[in-house]
Amino acid sequence: MTTPADPPPATSEPDKELQTVRRILGSEVGVLLGSIGLALLVGAILIAWAGQNPLEVYRIIVTESLFEATGWRDTLIQATPLGIIGIGLGYGFRAGVWNIGAEGQMIMGAVASIAIITYIGELPAGVVILAGILFGILGGAAWAAISAVLHVRFKVDAVIATLLMVFIAEPLLNYAVRQPLKDPATFLPQSRTVGNGELPLIPGTDVHIGVLFLFLLVPIAAWILSYSRFGYLIRAHGANRYAVYANESRPGRLPFILLVLGGALAGAAGYIQLAGVQMRVASGTAAGFGFTAIIVAILGRNNPIGVFVAAIGLSAMLVGAEAAQRALGLPVALTQSIQAIVVVFVVAAEAIEQRLKRREGERLAAAAELGVET
């Protein structure tokens, strides 16, 4: 029997510290940060091989994207489509529904937006903006719905059903800006400008209000995932889909909804990028945002708040990389390689972590069986 006044045994103090260190390192954030650190190290080797000073490059990336006023602005603006799409994809990934076709869904959102804006562009700005975002959402959702039907009704693997649609969306976009939506005033294959559909700036800043859409979406999406029935179904479907199906009259409904939702958000991002940044639709309008958003969702652990942080981080990397390209001629492709390396390291670290947990569980179970105190 020990009394409460007894001091703790002397050995427990460093033990506790060690445990804290282990807890941080073993936590999700620790694993993530460790993996990112390793990936940056590999990136440094590649940068050095390309004949640049890695520290100088990383310094430029960080200062140009986070510590300069224009850098912050660009980081926020680029993070907006990444975050919006990433949240939708993350919902799906969490449930085990792999929508990797957001690039095409974003394209079709932008095409649908510019189509309606070209048609009703003379109306007041508020109407045009509302119609633009509505059609963006519908365009992305409709495109994703094709994949969703193929997946749910025809049992095509979601990866295949969503990705191959990207390669159909791209030629459609090229046709749209070459023929029906072409701006007759130029010789280039591009649409008219958005005109009245342009997103206004947040008063007192030079950031368009589309950024606010992300800031609104993050808490709502986080709340839905954690506290609503829909969020519960997503988490349950990811953990054990058959448990969900046992209580569902239509088992395909949730994957269908998640694919269409992902498309709707990608389409919304298509409109925001169009009306806030690009002003016109042209070939390559989605600019890889739909693919980078996959990394954003994975690194953000498919959780809206994590996705937000990942979107800011990857956006900062890209903005900084563009600055480094301007200043030093270092290709942006290198930064994209580093981002992919981060993903690979993160999954590897997660797998190792799972393995250690498994080992630990087995050790405890074996010890319990033998009646040994651990």
Added chain:
Amino acid sequence: MIDTVLAQTDILSLAFWATVLAAGVRLAISVGMAALGEMINERAGILNLGLEGVMLIAGFAGFAASFESGSPWLGLAGGFAVGALVGALFALLVVVLRADQVVSGLGLTLFGIAFTAFLNREIYGGGSTPPRAPKPGVWEIPFLSDIPLIGEPFFSQSQVAYLAIGITILLVFFLRQSYWTIVLDAVGEEPRAADAAGHSVVSVRFVATTLGSAFAGLAGALLIVGQLGFFNTGITAGRGFIAIALVIFGRWRPGGIALGALLFGTLDALQFRFQTLETAVPFEFFIALPFAVTLAAVAFGTRRARAPSALTIPFFRETEQ
């Protein structure tokens, strides 16, 4: 890729179809080889969504080997070797460490696209007029190449076509009657049973993933070294994912996959041909057509096809599941 002979536009003539079929065989080779590779690892229960990345990395390595040495055959061997190396690393990730196969594969593809773009820029300038490496010659088989319709497609092809067709035929026979096929399928269908029978699930999956990726690497080299002779950013243009769809279309059998690849290749060749014809249909429609048909074929043609039971499911020997 685009045939220089555009004169034969009479779509009812035998010559037109012989030319289209010949181009179709050329276009089928690379995507079919990648699909055969993917089939091997999928039958062991490992999904490699990094196929596109493997094709690009190995294809670029093959191009570099071919360009620097002047020998396209060295380039093809290099593509195979680098494909195996990348496959072994991927296997380390998903077979040994049991990392999530979908995320790892997507990571590999994204890495392959960006990394080869970076390397191409650093080493070869990455401009719009890339340097060209020598291509293997054409081999016209006497007499047979004169047969109407099938002579041009099958008996008057680039030497790499015969290599690919030879490997396909070897694989068909090897997989039809081999002890190792049974082990491969057991590991992909019932890993616990395979394990109980004394086969190491991890070893079989490791070898299958490495070998599958080696063939995907060869596929990348067949396209870039054997047929194009130059490299450009993202030059595989989704063929890795078409290959994954073809595995499903071919129901995880080499014969079905070869047939699917031929269908896809012919469609792709027709698409190039139709683009040059003056039709009312916009040419972008034809560019999208092979992807749409592949999707439709997977949706309608394979409703009863069944993937290996243990596909994407990691195997843990030590615990009951």
